[in-house]
Amino acid sequence: xxxxxxxxxxxxxxxxxxxTTALSGITFSADQGxxxxxxxxxxxxxxxxxxxxxxxxxxxxxxxxxxGQDYESLSKKAQSNFRLNNISFVLQSYNLLPYLKVKDQxxxxxxxxxxxxxxxxxxxxxxxxxxxxxxxxxxxxxxSGGQQQRVAIARAxxxxxxxxxADEPTAALDGKRAIEVMEQFRKLAHDQNKLIxxxxxxxxxxxxxxxxxxxxxxxxxFISVDExxxx
Amino acid sequence: MFLSxxxxxxxxxxxxxIGSVIILIAYLIFVLTAxxxxxxxxxxxxxxxxxxxxxxLNADANGSLTQSTLTNRQSKSIKAGKxxxxxxxxxxxxxxLKKGDKTGVQILGINKQQYIYNDLNxxxxxxxxxxxxxxxxxxxxxxNHYHLGQLITMGNNSPKFKIVGVTKNAKLNVAPVIYxxxxxxxxxxxxxxxxxxISAIVTKDKVTxxxxxxxxxSINDFIQKLPGYSAQNNTFTFMIVxxxxxxxxxxxxFLYVLTMQKIPFFAxxxxxxxxxxxxxxxxxxxxxxxxxxxxAISGGLTLITALLMPAAVPMTFNMMLILGTALLLVVMAxxxxxxxxxxxxxxxxxxxxxx
Numbered sequence: 001x002x003x004x005x006x007x008x009x010x011x012x013x014x015x016x017x018x019x020t021t022a023l024s025g026i027t028f029s030a031d032q033g034x035x036x037x038x039x040x041x042x043x044x045x046x047x048x049x050x051x052x053x054x055x056x057x058x059x060x061x062x063x064x065x066x067x068g069q070d071y072e073s074l075s076k077k078a079q080s081n082f083r084l085n086n087i088s089f090v091l092q093s094y095n096l097l098p099y100l101k102v103k104d105q106x107x108x109x110x111x112x113x114x115x116x117x118x119x120x121x122x123x124x125x126x127x128x129x130x131x132x133x134x135x136x137x138x139x140x141x142x143x144s145g146g147q148q149q150r151v152a153i154a155r156a157x158x159x160x161x162x163x164x165x166a167d168e169p170t171a172a173l174d175g176k177r178a179i180e181v182m183e184q185f186r187k188l189a190h191d192q193n194k195l196i197x198x199x200x201x202x203x204x205x206x207x208x209x210x211x212x213x214x215x216x217x218x219x220x221x222f223i224s225v226d227e228x229x230x231x
Numbered sequence: 232m233f234l235s236x237x238x239x240x241x242x243x244x245x246x247x248x249i250g251s252v253i254i255l256i257a258y259l260i261f262v263l264t265a266x267x268x269x270x271x272x273x274x275x276x277x278x279x280x281x282x283x284x285x286x287x288l289n290a291d292a293n294g295s296l297t298q299s300t301l302t303n304r305q306s307k308s309i310k311a312g313k314x315x316x317x318x319x320x321x322x323x324x325x326x327x328l329k330k331g332d333k334t335g336v337q338i339l340g341i342n343k344q345q346y347i348y349n350d351l352n353x354x355x356x357x358x359x360x361x362x363x364x365x366x367x368x369x370x371x372x373x374x375n376h377y378h379l380g381q382l383i384t385m386g387n388n389s390p391k392f393k394i395v396g397v398t399k400n401a402k403l404n405v406a407p408v409i410y411x412x413x414x415x416x417x418x419x420x421x422x423x424x425x426x427x428x429i430s431a432i433v434t435k436d437k438v439t440x441x442x443x444x445x446x447x448x449s450i451n452d453f454i455q456k457l458p459g460y461s462a463q464n465n466t467f468t469f470m471i472v473x474x475x476x477x478x479x480x481x482x483x484x485f486l487y488v489l490t491m492q493k494i495p496f497f498a499x500x501x502x503x504x505x506x507x508x509x510x511x512x513x514x515x516x517x518x519x520x521x522x523x524x525x526x527a528i529s530g531g532l533t534l535i536t537a538l539l540m541p542a543a544v545p546m547t548f549n550m551m552l553i554l555g556t557a558l559l560l561v562v563m564a565x566x567x568x569x570x571x572x573x574x575x576x577x578x579x580x581x582x583x584x585x586x
Contacts (some may be wrong), residue, residue, distance in 0.1 A: 051581045
């Protein structure tokens with residue numbers, strides 16, 4: 001059983017005169033322990049793709065199975081609960097609540113999801129690994145962009161999800177910091193058996209992924225990581 | 232609660248400002264409530280101490296004690312049970328001995344054989360027994376510097392009356408009451424000790440026979456007809472209700488603006504699977520925390536005001552009334568916090584992904 005299976009997904013925005021096809025006939029699957037980048041030109045449908053993967057947007061047609069569950073058959077409340085237990089997001093911005101110190105970002109996760117978060121020792125290890133130990137008592141506005149993204153990654157991992165979806169997490173970072181973040185994602189996929197799906201517009205980062213899924217004009221296909229990296 | 236407390240700790244100035252507005256409004260409401268209560272009480276204190284259920288007045292008096300006269304014949308034909316008492320009312324001025332200015336008083340002649348005299352609560356001295364003796368409200372003693380044993384006159388051609396006792400909670404139409412013997416007050420009022428007219432009869436019982444030319448009012452109706460009483464109470468009620476509504480709008484507008492500013496963060500929390508109910512609980516708890524703290528501080532300020540307020544200001548701080556008003560304020564704040572709720576539930580988590 002694949003962790004995520006999309007079958008013949010179509011997504012059309014608008015009606016009749018203002019109809020826009022964002023995705024057309026997308027069939028996609030991914031396993032745990034994989035890191036997949038999603039690339040494509042602006043307006044190609046990447047964001048729509050990841051929204052459907054994350055269960056926050058319904059396709060016009062086609063089926064979405066996450067961890068074997070037919071996601072669309074769940075109620076809104078059940079979908080929300082399913083996301084809480086299975087999927088984490090790392091976003092380009094607004095990742096952290098500005099009024100919570102770093103340690104409280106994790107405490108919030110504890111309050112909304114009391115069970116099956118990572119253990120204390122795993123958390124300590126994660127904080128060490130991401131270099132966040134000295135930042136726990138800081139507010140987000142006291143951190144650099146790279147530090148904020150590392151906290152966002154730690155928070156995404158904290159709830160122990162099976163899937164982490166990232167939307168251009170390196171967009172606001174310089175080259176060195178972007179590479180650090182990519183390496184962290186890669187470790188999470190390979191060492192902790194998470195499925196990482198990451199949108200990026202930076203082709204240089206594709207080499208950190210196991211697979212690259214390219215979307216052009218709403219149609220997608222896996223292409224060779226090595227091949228793309230050479231472009 | 233967690234999110235709301237953390238947010239308020241981080242944004243102290245922002246929440247301090249809204250808290251200050253609530254403190255000031257709550258303080259204003261409490262002081263107005265105390266003033267309304269005090270003025271209302273000053274109008275009716277003496278009546279309340281009579282514990283009467285009905286009053287018989289002249290039918291043409293339009294419910295006014297001042298304008299009512301019952302003849303001796305009328306009063307004798309009225310059957311108002313055992314617990315009835317005659318009232319002979321007269322408005323006059325007494326001289327403030329220290330300041331020299333005059334104070335308006337309500338002089339009430341009561342019968343020594345009837346229940347108002349018997350129930351008269353004397354806090355100092357004794358009840359009047361002999362001719363030209365009076366019992367006065369303690370406010371007259373406190374504010375006008377009279378003392379027991381003193382002789383007072385009440386306007387032109389007034390005989391001298393001797394203060395022999397002090398009673399409390401005896402105000403009528405915001406003026407202190409002077410209780411004297413029915414005969415003395417009738418003689419003073421009519422300038423003739425043969426006229427036995429009275430102003431009204433109050434009774435704790437039912438009035439079973441009404442004399443021609445008289446009317447029976449329930450005590451509550453009579454109080455509502457006291458000059459200016461209803462208009463004054465309605466004015467205060469209007470002001471207090473309006474202030475409560477202002478509180479509702481302030482909280483609602485403030486939380487709405489804050490919610491609009493926080494839409495991306497709510498969306499991020501929703502995308503992570505945090506339920507609407509959790510976010511809504513935090514918005515409500517924020518309103519509750521702000522309003523409870525604001526109301527508590529203004530309650531403290533009100534207590535300080537009560538201690539510092541001169542006795543001449545007719546404010547009565549009734550704890551139950553203040554608590555009730557405080558509770559209403561918190562309820563208004565909660566209602567105000569419901570308005571941004573809809574915005575939160577409508578936030579689409581997908582908006583924070585992509586362009």
